[in-house]
Amino acid sequence: MKKTYVVEPIGVVRSSRNEVKDDHWGSETCAVELLPPFDERSLLGLDGFSHVEVIYLLDQATWDSEGVLRRPRGNPAWPEVGIFAQRAKDRPNRIGISVCRIREVDGIRIELEDLDAVAGTPVVDLKPWVAEFGPKSPTFQPRWMSELMEDYW
Amino acid sequence: MKKTYVVEPIGVVRSSRNEVKDDHWGSETCAVELLPPFDERSLLGLDGFSHVEVIYLLDQATWDSEGVLRRPRGNPAWPEVGIFAQRAKDRPNRIGISVCRIREVDGIRIELEDLDAVAGTPVVDLKPWVAEFGPKSPTFQPRWMSELMEDYW
Numbered sequence: 001m002k003k004t005y006v007v008e009p010i011g012v013v014r015s016s017r018n019e020v021k022d023d024h025w026g027s028e029t030c031a032v033e034l035l036p037p038f039d040e041r042s043l044l045g046l047d048g049f050s051h052v053e054v055i056y057l058l059d060q061a062t063w064d065s066e067g068v069l070r071r072p073r074g075n076p077a078w079p080e081v082g083i084f085a086q087r088a089k090d091r092p093n094r095i096g097i098s099v100c101r102i103r104e105v106d107g108i109r110i111e112l113e114d115l116d117a118v119a120g121t122p123v124v125d126l127k128p129w130v131a132e133f134g135p136k137s138p139t140f141q142p143r144w145m146s147e148l149m150e151d152y153w
Numbered sequence: 154m155k156k157t158y159v160v161e162p163i164g165v166v167r168s169s170r171n172e173v174k175d176d177h178w179g180s181e182t183c184a185v186e187l188l189p190p191f192d193e194r195s196l197l198g199l200d201g202f203s204h205v206e207v208i209y210l211l212d213q214a215t216w217d218s219e220g221v222l223r224r225p226r227g228n229p230a231w232p233e234v235g236i237f238a239q240r241a242k243d244r245p246n247r248i249g250i251s252v253c254r255i256r257e258v259d260g261i262r263i264e265l266e267d268l269d270a271v272a273g274t275p276v277v278d279l280k281p282w283v284a285e286f287g288p289k290s291p292t293f294q295p296r297w298m299s300e301l302m303e304d305y306w
Contacts, residue, residue: 002161002162002188003162003275004159004160004161005159005160005161005210005212005275005277006157006158006159006160007157007158007159007160007246007248008155008157008158008245008246009155009156010237010245010246035155037218038221038237038245040235041221041222041235042221042222042235042236042237042238043235043237043238044222044233044234044235044238045232045233045234045235045238045239045295046234046235046237046238048238048294048295049238049292049293049294049295049298050288050290050291050292050293050294051288051290051292052237053250055208055248055250057158059158065190068191068194068195069194069195069197079198080197080198081197081198081199082193082194082195082196082197082198082199083195084163084191084195084196084199084205084278084279084280084281085195085196085197085198085199085201085202085281086198086281087280087281087283087286091278092161092163092191092277092278093160093161093163093277093278095160095208095277095278097206097208097250097280097286098286099286099287099288099289101288101289101290113289113290114289122156122158124158124245124246124248125237125244125245125246125248126237127237127240127250128237128238128239128240128294128298129288129292129294130240130294130298130302131292131294131299132299132302132305132306133240133250133251133252134252134287134288135203135204135252135254135282135287136252136254136266136267136306137203137204137254137266138203139203139204139282139284140202140203141201141202141203141281141282141283141284142198142201142202145202145281145283146284146285149283149285152285153285153289
């Protein structure tokens with residue numbers, strides 16, 4: 001039997017968006033607040049970075065093995081692709097990652113831009129954005145993905 | 154009591170590096186192989202992307218609340234920073250993320266560049282790199298982090 005791992009929230013998403021929707025995330029007001037036992041010491045120095053990666057659990061998403069191969073958003077204009085070739089929220093382990101600009105670190109709260117997760121979403125890690133951990137060579141992506149992203153933010 | 158979440162490996166790291174070390178990851182040969190029930194259908198279309206984010210569990214790392222505030226690598230030349238202002242592997246939930254160039258998708262195996270995880274590390278998600286999910290404004294980071302990264306790859 002496969003070994004499993006338990007993860008525990010270290011924080012929670014605060015957001016002006018309470019309902020799961022696909023697009024127009026850019027206009028929301030959003031933050032992450034730490035949960036006990038984590039306190040402001042765990043954020044010391046984060047304000048020296050421009051961006052942070054927020055890793056969270058999409059607790060309202062569901063995973064069904066039928067979804068292993070599907071058209072993104074069910075759009076017939078786009079190809080059927082595997083679940084690991086798309087970023088759909090209904091996926092194994094339901095992990096979400098967003099790269100957010102840091103507006104302010106205030107105690108146990110980080111005010112952010114561009115966090116595409118709804119209010120109450122459990123946060124399981126925060127990692128400062130480090131240029132050397134980004135792509136180290138030119139990037140490309142299929143046209144369908146660029147089309148999908150047109151209204152996302 | 155805080156709700157917890159169970160995550161299950163969807164794949165495993167194959168790497169020429171078997172031992173945990175800090176630096177010089179760039180020269181290693183590395184891949185991810187899917188585990189059952191996942192098969193090649195879940196990777197369909199991934200070869201249309203240049204890079205993939207590999208999300209894994211640092212199963213040889215440990216977390217101790219004493220580590221909430223520490224000097225990266227214990228280096229006295231660098232400041233004490235919170236665990237969420239650094240990317241040290243000994244962290245809550247022990248989640249690691251690498252952005253890797255895709256060399257080849259071959260059946261259930263993805264040949265990669267720049268995967269900084271040792272052989273056998275459990276993989277819990279794969280997400281294609283999408284430009285619009287990267288930083289959307291200019292980035293900066295503290296000098297200590299740039300110094301730390303000098304020998305990393």
